[in-house]
Amino acid sequence: MKINHPLLGPRNESEFTILGDAKLLNRPNILESNQAQAFYEYLYLRDNPIGMHRELWFHEQGDRSWLIVTRNTLTHEISKVELAANVVNKEGQAK
């Protein structure tokens, strides 16, 4: 499998490590009420679907970017690769 790194172009999957569901980006705010429940849901209730999935990948043997890879877990087709930091910054502004 190859991942089309937004900065470096297509790179072999062996350069990356995977963390899983990109939901891990949405860490609960510490000031939220019912923190324990929010963190429990954040940490343990993650998706693992058949089909399209947004995943976190780390370019460990490369430029050490964390990427959000939109991948079909059945066909391994990758439709989108983004820098995680850009996505988080953009979402932060949207809020």
Place this chain on the structure above:
Amino acid sequence: MSQKNRIDGGLIDRQSTLNFTFDDHHYTGFKGDTLASALLANNITLVGRSFKYHRPRGILTSGSSEPNALVELIKGSTKEPNSRATTIKLFDELKAKSQNCWPSLKYDVQSINDCFAPFLTAGFYYKTFMWPKSFWEKVYEPLIRRAAGLGELVSLPDPDHYDRGYRHCDLLIIGAGAAGLMAGLVAGRQGLNIIIAEEDFLFGGRLLGENEEINGMHCHDWIENVVNELKAMPHVRLMAKTAVFGVFDQQTYYALERFTDQIDTIGPRQIIWEINSKHVILASGATERHIAFGNNDRPGVMLASAMRDYTNRFAVRPASRVAVFTNNDSGWLTARDLDKKGIEVTAIIDVRSEYEHQKIAKKYPNIPVYSQDQIIKVHGYNRVKAITLLNGAKIHVDGIAVSGGWNPSIHLTCQHRQRPTWNDAISGFVANEASLPSGMKVAGAAKGTYTTKMVLQDGLNQANIVLSELGHASSKMHTPSANDDTYHGKTFWSVKETKQRAWIDFQNDVTTKDIRLAVQEGFYSVEHVKRYTTLGMATDQGKTSSVIGIGIIAETMNKSIQETGTTIFRAPYVPIAIGALGGPHSGKHFRPTRETPSHQFARENNAKFVETGAWLRSQYFPDKNESHWRESVNREVLGTRNNVGVTDVSTLGKIDVQGKDAAAFLDKVYCNTISTLNMQRCRYGIMLREDGIVMDDGTVAHIANNHFIVTTTTANAVQVYRHMEFCRQCLWPEMDVALISITEQWAQYAIAGPKSRHLLEKIIDNDHDISNTHFPYMACDEISICNGIRARLFRLSFSGEMAYELAVPARYGDALIRHIHEIGKTFNLTPYGTEALGVMRIEKGHAAGNELNGQTTAGDLGLGKMVSKKKDSIGNVLSEREGLTDPMRLVLVGVMPCDSKHKITSGSHIFANNLACIPDNDLGYISSMAYSPMLNSYIGLAMLRNGTDRFGEKLRAVNLLQNQDIAIKITSPHFYDPKGERLRG
């Protein structure tokens, strides 16, 4: 007599005679032979024994679909079992042995199994070895294991080496037969970068075994011209002996190149290539299948196409009196070609009616034809002697050419769970064009196109399509003139009138009866029948047999073949040696070895090394007069505690953290507060995982404004860095902070002991004051040593002594350890290794890897107060979960044997006296132990249920594996200098 079956012609080099042995007999062959053709040339037709019944078996095919002719290749002290004689290119001094027979190929003891055939039917193992249960392990399994398996492995390491490579091209062509070569020629002339991968050692595919004309010349000459033209093109790479075995994601293909095979020892034996190509033309051709009839497994029965291969390509007479048994036109070609070479063809037996085969029969007036007839029985044991036909006629022959039709080689089109489609016109499965792997096109016989002319045309067409997809002009080439006789065949699987067993899968001994029995017993799915009968499960993966099996299942169940379907296709298409998959990554090359900056020095000083992850660290430095490692370790501990010691701590992970928000960021990743840390000071820090468990510990040094250096444990360096980057990029990207791992950029030595300051003062430059007042415990600074060399000094102590860690750029590491050693002589400096380091940390009660084991919280380690509740940090919230704050959790304590002579063992579990050693009574376990030369006793750290309330209690350390039950007393984990006076001295 030498090579008595050799005839004229063929693609062999009669000038190069090659010697080889088979079962210790000497023979000769020619360059261009396979082992199979050379054996046939020497009139060897019996080559092996079958798996279950040990029936005598000959050569069935001429290529990689061979189920029978499996031999052991022997090279020096090693041998490779299950090598297909039909694919081994003959080389000088080749040694091969038949397998699955004892005492000899001709007289095999286990062939007695054949007499018990009625009991060895489908599902034999499932039915027979059910009872009694107790017999399974001691009787049945050893019995089966001895009888089962083909060939024998050698337990010595593989002496060959293997490699792995990567290639990229515009177009990958799989198979270099008529379609592949034509496509290559078309695309090559238009300038595409092409790889043509061919499994055989010669290019040409099916044409190599044919005797026909292309463009007015013999097809062998046409091949030679095309291959020469392709070879001259710098953008075309021809890869012979290269089988593409797998289709993977995003147009990635894997191929096995048998690079040197057993021919010589220069270069790797096999190479696995990853080939990346957006466009692929699959021109893998088709393989012939046989027909199931009585005793159709006797040596001398051969696929009709294989007979043509041996005659036309290898110039070998496969038999002297041949009957052809066919259900299609291509069987007749064999009769024609054998006849041309002067080999007697006594009969063509065609299951079709005269009307059905009339078109082809017109061209063969001289051979007796038996229409609508079948072979019901083969006579002979080690060799075919005669056949009996349905009409009662008995014909004396020593060879039978069988053609049951052709199976397009569609394996690579179906590896992503595609299902092929049954095509009645050619009586074979073809790829479903709508679900091909992305970028793949199928050309020629692989999609059921069977006349030479049409195959060439298809190769041309598919290449033109690729050219236009890539934006190139299409070729103006015309299809060469070639044979354009239409192909006709009739679906026919087995001779039902046969009373003898009729073989489908030769290698696993599956007969038509087995399939029918399986269906009768309720196995309706083709996947189930396969597993119940082992059809197609041998090393040939059913290349000749599985479609026949499917046909018979369909017949038996009265279903269509499409409804019956195929089993799932999975990579690899050809057998791959485990060594090839490993490639160069074996033994020490499995992963790189990381050596510390002081490695060379340590070796010169007789160090014993220990692997910690990829690192090799000095474990201890034995003196000449020390015979036991503990003597060395005790000396190193005492030397450090009494004078001064030095050890390499470069393996600790070091991460450089810089930026305006560096302190705020570290507050997030450490559970304790970092932002209050003054400049030029260090602090011990704990990182939690988000679930509240301790991830790692280390020190944070505020070395300059907005500049921190944090350390991690050796084992967790990679994970901690990954985690910190996750925090930085994914959680708080708005923070102004940058991280970089500097583990390998800095060499770092711990200098510990009461004389450490005096020693250091002789190394660092004069303008730095490291007196206790100016440079107290937990101070750090950027300094210079040895007249201006940049260095960093940290006053940290893992040993509990007054200690410093001195870091220099890694290139000075070797010089520095030698310098420290030289200066240290006047202070009685002792170099120490990881063992002494471990002893001293246990004496001090520091938690390390054994305690930071992914189960412990900060509270468990006695560090609960460090988790600051005034700020957000990773793991903060969930560390307060009920289960993690339970007062009954296991917490860190010290343990000592009541009798100091007793040794305690890590992993021992702790029980109260007089209570049974069962899980319900388990109080905890000993996580680390060492012999303490300071206390003259074994000491240990343990995780103990409400342990802090148990100081002074006497309990038992029980190790059931070593039959130990030792009285211990529970203490504080801080055995040595509990108030920490020494490290502040």
